[in-house]
Amino acid sequence: MPGKAAHRATRGQEIETVLRRYIRSPYCIGTALALALFVTFFVPGGLLMDVPLWQRAAIHLFDTVIFLGHSYVVLPRAFRLALDRGWPVLGVHVAVYLPLALILAAAFALVETQALSGIEFLWDTCIIVSWVVLSAVIGLFLFWVVFLPYTGIDVTPDQIWSFRRDQGCRLQEHLSPEVRGRVLHILAENQYVRVITEAGEELIRMTLSEAAALVPEDAGLRVHRSHWVARDRVAGFQFERGNPKLTTIDGARIPVSRKRVDAVRRLLSLRET
Known part of the structure; x- marks a missing residue:
């Protein structure tokens, strides 16, 4: 039976990769520097107002570098x-x-x-925390609603503010105990689907759409009307005589619908970043 893959590309991993790419982009760095200049010259809340301009600029440049580094290392994870x-x-x-x-x-x-005591410290704390929270909310909105859709990753806004408990793989309930395990491949066979897991395989009566809906969204992708594949099983992609096909890590060749080509390419490009 196929063993566990070393890499499992989840929705979280895809967004982690895209976010790191975004943070190191000239657009993000330029925006951060522009905000540093704004705080330096307009002094919101009187923050560091009594400090000379050159020193204030140096301080805000330094804390901008700290924030960008913190964002790149901690935020994507x-x-x-x-x-x-x-x-x-x-x-x-x-x-x-x-x-x-x-x-x-x-x-x-x-x-x-x-x-580190007195009204000045409390005021500075309120100003900085408020500014950071506001920046985080605006930055998250721009990343989630404006930037992410251009990457082709399907996202919904509800998880910005809501908790969604992982429901697990509900397809396991339809499998015999001896073949239950992480789903690797689902293929349609007339009115049935063949479900291949790490523990074995089984033929069950349902459509591919029904079976795929019972597997966690970030566990895999439907690449063809007859095939669903776990994300970490995808090893490569190419055209054969004009027909798109992907290669799995165990060497199997699976057809890809033309409307799914971009999704497969995007998955592979994110891994290479």
Whole structure:
């Protein structure tokens, strides 16, 4: 029987890859630098108002670099966990930045007053936390609603604020106990589908659409009207005499519908990034 694959491409992993690409893009870095200039010159909430302009600019440039580095290292992994486990993304997004915001508030208070107590420290903390939360909400909205759709990843806005518990693979209920296991491949055979798992295979009476609906959304993709394949089973893709086909990790060749070609290519390109 086929063994477990070393790589399992889930929806969370795809978004993790796209988010890292976005954070290191000139668009994201340029936006972060523009915000640093805005805070330097307009001093929202009087933050560091008594500090000379050149010093204020240096401080905000430094904290922008810290935020970008923190975003690149921590945020994509947090998004992956949120998507894979059904956590509300907005709460995770804000939680990732709050500790850093509190550290910056303490640093700014030391620069301004050389103390970590008093009304100045509380005010700086409120201003920085509010700014960070607002930036996180705006950034998440732009990434989720504007940027992600252009990557071709199907997302819905409800997980931004709602918790969705993982329902698991409900197809297991229709399989005999001895063949239950992670689903690798489903293929249609007239009024039946053949379900291939890590433990074996079984023929059950249902349509491919019905069977695919019982498997977690990020576990695989339907590549043809007669084939559903686990994401981590896809090893390659090419045209054979004009017909698109994918190769699985065990060497099987599976036809791909032309309308599914972009989805398969996107999956492979995300792994290579």
